[in-house]
Amino acid sequence: MLSAGPTPQISTEVWNFSVTTETGEVRRWNWAELNALSVERTTVDLHCVTKWSKLATTWEGVSLDTLLDGVETSAEYAVASSYGGYTTNLPLEDLLDGKAWIAVRYDGEPLTPEHGGPARLLVPHLYLWKSAKWVRGIRLLNDDEPGFWESVGYHNYGDPWREQRYWGD
Numbered sequence: 001m002l003s004a005g006p007t008p009q010i011s012t013e014v015w016n017f018s019v020t021t022e023t024g025e026v027r028r029w030n031w032a033e034l035n036a037l038s039v040e041r042t043t044v045d046l047h048c049v050t051k052w053s054k055l056a057t058t059w060e061g062v063s064l065d066t067l068l069d070g071v072e073t074s075a076e077y078a079v080a081s082s083y084g085g086y087t088t089n090l091p092l093e094d095l096l097d098g099k100a101w102i103a104v105r106y107d108g109e110p111l112t113p114e115h116g117g118p119a120r121l122l123v124p125h126l127y128l129w130k131s132a133k134w135v136r137g138i139r140l141l142n143d144d145e146p147g148f149w150e151s152v153g154y155h156n157y158g159d160p161w162r163e164q165r166y167w168g169d
């Protein structure tokens with residue numbers, strides 16, 4: 001299970017990323033603004049729900065801690081949405097404390113469109129369907145809202161260590 005739908009081709013000239021709080025406050029970064037933030041390098045293991053894992057992958061991206069710094073919110077949930085319409089939900093705390101990035105490079109190279117370029121969410125401690133490719137924004141919510149796969153039977157949280165693949169796992 002890799003991608004639902006065709007690969008969007010988003011040029012960095014039009015790309016932007018936004019955070020929208022539960023009160024409707026919006027923060028937005030264009031490509032240059034995102035890349036001007038502190039870009040971290042991280043080496044992580046990835047786990048796909050169809051049982052493959054890929055160990056020690058190296059990414060560069062902006063931590064969600066950086067992007068959410070100073071954002072006033074009491075929301076507990078988040079939904080990431082992508083160019084092309086994909087969505088995936090997760091608790092806000094799973095985006096914080098060095099656990100998630102807006103990744104712009106893989107293995108030292110810009111992310112290819114197939115792998116979510118210009119930028120994708122990277123949340124390596126959850127199953128890879130949570131790592132939204134072609135990410136365009138994150139909404140912070142008081143109430144949880146299932147995303148694309150979560151609303152058709154995938155596990156709402158998706159912890160690979162507890163093998164949370166489907167509802168009821």
Ligand SMILES: Nc1nc2c(c(=O)[nH]1)N[C@H]1C(S)=C(S)[C@@H](COP(=O)(O)O)O[C@H]1N2
Pocket residue numbers: 001002003004005048049082084086114115116128129130131132133134
């Ligand atoms: N926008 C979007 N992001 C997505 C998906 C998708 O269909 N659309 N599929 C997810 C799933 S199921 C997997 S396994 C990974 C695949 O990432 P890759 O193509 O870089 O290997 O992307 C995730 N992110």
Ligand SMILES: [Mo]
Pocket residue numbers: 001002048049050128129
């Ligand atoms: Mo997947």
